[in-house]
Every structure is written in C-alpha cells, then in structure tokens.
Amino acid sequence: xxxxxxxxxxxxxxxxxxxxxxxxxxxxxxxxxxxxxxxxxxxxxxxxxxxxxxxxxxxxxxxxxxxxxxxxxxxxxxxxxxxxxxxxxxxxxxxxxxxxxxxxxxxxxxxxxxxxxxxxxxxxxxxxxxxxxxxxxxxxxxxxxxxxxxxxxxxxxxxxxxxxxxxxxxxxxxxxxxxxxxxxxxxxxxxxxxxxxxxxxxxxxxxxxxxxxxxxxxxxxxxxxxxxxxxxxxxxxxxxxxxxxxxxxxxxxxxxxxxxxxxxxxxxxxxxxxxxxxxxxxx
Amino acid sequence: xxxxxxxxxxxxxxxxxxxxxxxxxxxxxxxxxxxxxxxxxxxxxxxxxxxxxxxxxxxxxxxxxxxxxxxxxxxxxxxxxxxxxxxxxxxxxxxxxxxxxxxxxxxxxxxxxxxxxxxxxxxxxxxxxxxxxxxxxxxxxxxxxxxxxxxxxxxxxxxxxxxxxxxxxxxxxxxxxxxxxxxxxxxxxxxxxxxxxxxxxxxxxxxxxxxxxxxxxxxxxxxxxxxxxxxxxxxxxxxxxxxxxxxxxxxxxxxxxxxxxxxxxxxxxxxxxxxxxxxxxxxxxxxxxxxxxxxxxxxxxxxxxxxxxxxxxxxxxxxxxxxxxxxxxxxxxxxxxxxxxxxxxxxxxxxxxxxxxxxxxxxxxxxx
Numbered sequence: 001x002x003x004x005x006x007x008x009x010x011x012x013x014x015x016x017x018x019x020x021x022x023x024x025x026x027x028x029x030x031x032x033x034x035x036x037x038x039x040x041x042x043x044x045x046x047x048x049x050x051x052x053x054x055x056x057x058x059x060x061x062x063x064x065x066x067x068x069x070x071x072x073x074x075x076x077x078x079x080x081x082x083x084x085x086x087x088x089x090x091x092x093x094x095x096x097x098x099x100x101x102x103x104x105x106x107x108x109x110x111x112x113x114x115x116x117x118x119x120x121x122x123x124x125x126x127x128x129x130x131x132x133x134x135x136x137x138x139x140x141x142x143x144x145x146x147x148x149x150x151x152x153x154x155x156x157x158x159x160x161x162x163x164x165x166x167x168x169x170x171x172x173x174x175x176x177x178x179x180x181x182x183x184x185x186x187x188x189x190x191x192x193x194x195x196x197x198x199x200x201x202x203x204x205x206x207x208x209x210x211x212x213x214x215x216x217x218x219x220x221x222x223x224x225x226x227x228x229x230x231x232x233x234x235x236x237x238x239x240x241x242x243x244x245x246x247x248x249x250x251x252x253x254x255x256x257x258x259x260x261x262x263x264x265x266x267x268x269x270x271x272x273x274x275x276x277x278x279x280x281x282x283x
Numbered sequence: 284x285x286x287x288x289x290x291x292x293x294x295x296x297x298x299x300x301x302x303x304x305x306x307x308x309x310x311x312x313x314x315x316x317x318x319x320x321x322x323x324x325x326x327x328x329x330x331x332x333x334x335x336x337x338x339x340x341x342x343x344x345x346x347x348x349x350x351x352x353x354x355x356x357x358x359x360x361x362x363x364x365x366x367x368x369x370x371x372x373x374x375x376x377x378x379x380x381x382x383x384x385x386x387x388x389x390x391x392x393x394x395x396x397x398x399x400x401x402x403x404x405x406x407x408x409x410x411x412x413x414x415x416x417x418x419x420x421x422x423x424x425x426x427x428x429x430x431x432x433x434x435x436x437x438x439x440x441x442x443x444x445x446x447x448x449x450x451x452x453x454x455x456x457x458x459x460x461x462x463x464x465x466x467x468x469x470x471x472x473x474x475x476x477x478x479x480x481x482x483x484x485x486x487x488x489x490x491x492x493x494x495x496x497x498x499x500x501x502x503x504x505x506x507x508x509x510x511x512x513x514x515x516x517x518x519x520x521x522x523x524x525x526x527x528x529x530x531x532x533x534x535x536x537x538x539x540x541x542x543x544x545x546x547x548x549x550x551x552x553x554x555x556x557x558x559x560x561x562x563x564x565x566x567x568x569x570x571x572x573x574x575x576x577x578x579x580x581x582x583x584x585x586x587x588x589x590x591x592x593x594x595x596x597x598x599x600x601x602x603x604x605x606x607x608x609x610x611x612x613x614x615x616x617x618x619x620x621x622x623x624x625x626x627x628x629x630x631x632x633x634x635x636x637x638x639x640x641x642x643x644x645x646x647x648x649x650x651x
Contacts, residue, residue, distance in 0.1 A: 177369060177371065179367045182338055182365075182367065183367060184373075186358055186433075187359075187388065187432070188389065197384075201375045202375055279375070283383070
C-alpha cells in the first residue's frame with residue numbers, strides 16, 4: 001500500500017518535470033543571460049545591470065513596447081467585441097450549437113502561417129480586396145493603406161484569435177441559469193437593462209479569460225508583424241528576434257524578453273483587478 | 284378575500300408544435316386568495332403560470348389581470364412577480380441588492396429602497412442579512428430571499444412555481460405555514476403551482492387540478508378530498524380504494540348500488556361527476572374503513588377478508604386486506620393510538636364501511 005502523498009507525487013510528476021524543464025529552467029537561463037554582457041565573440045559572465053540600463057534609456061525599445069501593448073490591446077478589444085455577440089448567439093439562440101462551434105474552429109484546420117499569408121493576398125496591392133474594389137468601380141487605383149501597417153496587423157491577429165475569444169465567452173454565457181434572465185425580466189428589466197445587469201456581470205470571468213488568452217500571446221507575436229506589418233507595424237518581438245539573430249546580442253535579447261514579460265504581466269493584473277471590481281459595482 | 288376577480292383566464296390554450304400543453308383553460312381567481320394549480324408533472328400547470336407571468340403568449344384565448352387584457356404586454360410590464368422553482372437568486376449580488384433589484388427599475392429614491400428592502404427582509408425573517416452573499420445562503424434562505432425580492436415589488440399577484448420542492452421535508456412543512464401566514468397578512472393573491480397534493484391542501488383556499496393540459500376540477504381542499512369529480516383526481520389526491528358498483532336505483536340525490544363485497548348500499552350522488560350511468564365506480568378512503576377481528580356492528584356494509592400486507596407509517600398503520608370478489612387488496616388505515624400493530628399478515632379480519640363515506644366517482648372507465 002502506497003501512501004496518499006506518494007500517489008499524489010506520482011500523479012503530479014509528469015507535469016512537474018514538464019514545467020521544470022520547459023518553463024522554469026529556460027526562464028532561469030533567460031534571467032542569467034540578462035545579467036551578462038555580449039563581447040564580440042563570447043559572453044562576459046560578470047553580473048551587471050547594463051542591459052537593463054540600455055533597454056530603459058533606448059527610445060526605440062520604449063516605442064516598440066508601447067506600440068506592442070497598444071496593438072495587442074486593440075486586437076483584444078476588437079476580438080472580444082466581435083466574439084461576444086457570436087458567443088451569445090450560439091449559447092442562447094442557436095439550435096445547432098455543436099455545428100456552430102465546429103464552424104468556428106475551421107480556420108484552425110490550416111496553419112497559422114498560411115492564414116497570415118492569406119491576409120497578405122487579400123490585402124495586397126494587387127490583392128483580392130483591391131481587385132474586387134477596382135472591378136466594382138468603387139476605387140480608381142489600388143488602396144495602399146490596407147497592407148504593411150498596424151491596421152493589417154490588428155486585422156490579421158483579430159481573425160486568428162477569434163475562436164479563442166468565442167469559446168471562453170460561450171462557456172460563461174452557457175453557464176447562466178436561464179431563470180436568472182427571466183427573473184430580471186419579471187422584476188421589470190427590458191432586454192438591454194437585463195443584459196447590462198445580469199448577463200454582462202455574470203460573463204465577466206469569460207471576458208477576462210478571453211482578454212488574457214488573446215492579449216498575452218499577441219504582445220509577443222512576431223510572425224504577423226514581420227509579414228504584414230511593414231516598418232510601421234513592427235513590434236517588440238521583432239526587436240527581440242533581431243537580438244538573438246542578426247544583432248547577435250543574446251543578453252540584451254534576454255533582457256528585452258523579461259521586460260516584455262513583466263510589462264504584459266503588469267497590464268494583465270491591472271486589467272483583471274479593474275474589471276472584477278467594475279463587475280462588483282454593477283447592481 | 285373579496286369577490287373581485289384579479290385574474291381571468293378565458294379559453295386559454297398553448298400549443299408547442301403539435302403538442303397542446305394547455306387547452307381551453309377557463310379560470311377566475313379572486314383577489315386575495317391563495318390558489319394552487321395542482322397536477323402531475325407535464326400536465327400544463329407551469330405553462331399556465333408562465334402565461335399569466337407573460338413568459339409565454341397563449342396560442343388562443345385571453346388573460347386578464349385586474350380587468351386588463353394582457354395580450355401584447357411583456358412580462359416586465361405586468362403587475363405580477365414570480366418566485367422561481369430554482370429561486371433564480373442573482374449570484375453576483377448580495378441579499379440586499381437581490382431584493383432591491385426590481386425597485387431600482389422604478390426610479391425610487393435610495394432611502395425608500397433601503398427601507399423597503401429592510402422591511403421585506405424582516406418580513407421573511409432575514410432581517411440584517413443585506414450584506415450576505417447570494418452564494419452563502421442555505422436552501423431555505425434562498426427561498427426567503429426569492430420571496431422577499433418578489434413581495435417587495437408589491438405585486439397584484441404573486442406567482443409561485445413549485446416554491447418548496449427544493450427544500451427538505453421539515454423545512455418545507457415550516458415554510459408552508461409561514462407562506463400561508465404571509466399571504467393572509469399581506470392580502471396579496473398567491474397563485475402556486477405544485478405537484479405535491481399535501482402542499483396544495485395545507486396552503487390553499489382553492490385548488491385547481493390539471494391533467495393532460497385540462498383543468499379538471501376547481502374546489503376548496505375539503506371538497507376536493509371528499510367529492511373528487513373523477514378517478515384521476517381521487518387517486519391523485521390522498522389514497523383511495525376503487526370498487527366497481529352497479530346502480531339499481533336512482534332517486535334525486537341518492538343512488539342505490541350493488542357492490543362486489545359490501546352488499547347493497549344507499550349512497551349520495553356526487554354533484555361534481557360529469558359522466559354517470561348504470562356501471563359506476565365508487566371510492567372509499569382508507570381511513571373511513573373500520574377494521575376489527577369481530578364483525579363490526581352498526582356498519583352499513585361489512586366484509587370478511589385476510590390481511591395481506593401491513594405498512595407501518597408511524598402516525599397510522601395501513602392494512603392491505605384481500606377480499607373475495609375484489610382483485611386488488613383493500614387498504615384500511617388505522618390511527619396509531621396505542622403504538623401497537625394489532626393485525627399480522629394472514630390474520631382473518633372484518634372490514635366495515637358507512638354508506639355516507641362512500642364516494643360516487645361516476646361512470647366506470649376501467650372495465651365493465
């Protein structure tokens with residue numbers, strides 16, 4: 001007979017090992033690197049905060065960090081705002097929920113890269129969008145503001161992340177006891193008030209989950225900005241990638257990664273706290 | 284209670300596709316009465332209640348509340364409030380905000396809202412629990428919050444959908460009396476839907492019994508128990524022994540019937556029975572039967588049988604007696620005065636019945 005404690009350890013061992021080797025260890029290496037400095041060919045392992053000083057004083061880093069957070073925030077808001085009505089429809093109105101949920105996951109059947117390329121084809125100078133608009137005679141010459149800017153990044157990311165927003169919101173709406181909505185009606189609420197006073201506050205956990213799921217990975221995305229972002233759409237991850245690649249400055253890259261992580265964490269915590277307290281204030 | 288009709292249902296019908304949930308429902312509810320819609324699950328009673336509340340529109344017929352036609356008036360504008368079966372307490376609000384929920388829709392001053400919430404909570408004996416979270420409440424407290432939340436709106440009619448079904452037996456019995464007292468104090472019309480006959484009988488001024496979407500009988504509880512209008516109601520409310528009987532003579536208010544085991548009896552005609560004929564069915568409540576070792580004297584009908592089963596319920600004992608000429612054993616109930624079970628299975632026994640306690644149930648619908 002093995003004890004409960006042994007059983008528990010055995011059961012959690014795979015996860016512990018996984019997290020240990022693939023999360024904690026790389027993170028420790030990252031922290032170590034951020035305290036070292038790059039010389040021409042080797043890494044100087046004397047601990048120093050020089051990288052942090054450089055990161056904080058360089059206007060390019062600050063600019064890219066702020067832009068990354070703003071783009072990610074825009075993507076998050078746009079995606080959640082579009083996802084909520086869809087999730088609401090599937091959870092409360094649709095008759096074939098499973099079919100709808102399946103349809104929503106269809107974009108995932110192709111790779112992320114292919115989807116980004118598809119947007120490139122749609123938004124490009126000679127792309128689908130411009131050809132269609134020209135063909136319809138709505139414009140005389142191709143639009144140039146469609147691709148290689150922040151707009152293209154937001155559009156592409158919002159499309160890519162939509163299912164991740166729909167699903168948690170769907171679950172939170174699905175969980176609402178329908179008699180609560182009837183009770184709100186019974187107590188005098190019209191549809192709009194009922195939504196604001198019952199449905200919305202009860203789905204805040206789903207909204208928060210959706211926001212975090214989208215916001216956190218989006219800040220660090222570098223594929224989309226490099227493919228459709230042009231020079232205006234570059235984000236912090238592109239700079240980090242350069243440090244580990246062309247610039248060959250791993251310590252600065254590690255520092256930027258950690259700073260990006262901390263900024264995201266800070267913004268995320270701020271968001272969770274403010275939205276829960278806002279939810280509590282709805283009566 | 285006044286003579287004014289607060290709710291009138293006229294030929295109300297509700298169809299869902301091919302299924303008719305409620306058909307031709309005609310009912311007048313008096314102001315200030317406690318009315319119960321009683322019936323087995325799926326009989327249409329909840330649908331009827333929801334049509335009064337406005338959650339469902341009738342497919343045909345009219346609903347009047349306080350003389351006003353409710354057609355096209357949505358649930359949020361009707362002078363009714365509802366206590367839901369699940370109580371539907373808003374989980375994101377504390378007790379005080381749950382109770383204040385409806386008042387906040389009416390543009391009432393904050394001080395008045397606070398005062399009315401306090402009063403409502405005291406009324407349901409939850410005084411001072413305003414700050415308690417909705418998820419920290421027991422089943423009974425949730426029921427009280429639901430009641431306070433609806434009553435604080437001062438509705439013309441309070442609708443209750445199986446309000447006690449989620450509570451355990453002891454609490455349910457206590458709440459039956461509390462709700463009855465509350466209703467009498469406030470003088471508000473209560474319309475309750477329930478499948479529990481005891482609940483309906485202990486609380487209601489009148490009961491309407493529904494079967495298969497139809498309202499079959501509306502009466503005060505004692506009348507319903509003593510003069511059910513057909514076999515369905517007789518078996519749904521309380522316990523009943525059913526026996527076939529043949530009518531040999533009919534005169535005014537009385538019938539002379541031949542029974543398979545109690546001989547020839549002169550019984551009272553049941554005015555509630557719609558269909559009657561030569562071959563009728565009669566009912567005898569178990570507690571109306573005398574059971575003894577010797578042949579009982581001064582009884583209109585007697586029969587000898589054998590005890591087959593004994594069921595001990597605490598407050599009374601049920602004997603199932605097998606009698607010649609009757610297929611099913613006859614149940615007789617004896618109050619447990621002396622804490623003894625006097626008869627054992629296999630004992631020979633006599634049953635006695637007075638003809639006044641025999642209920643005419645009209646035409647025999649089972650077999651000839």
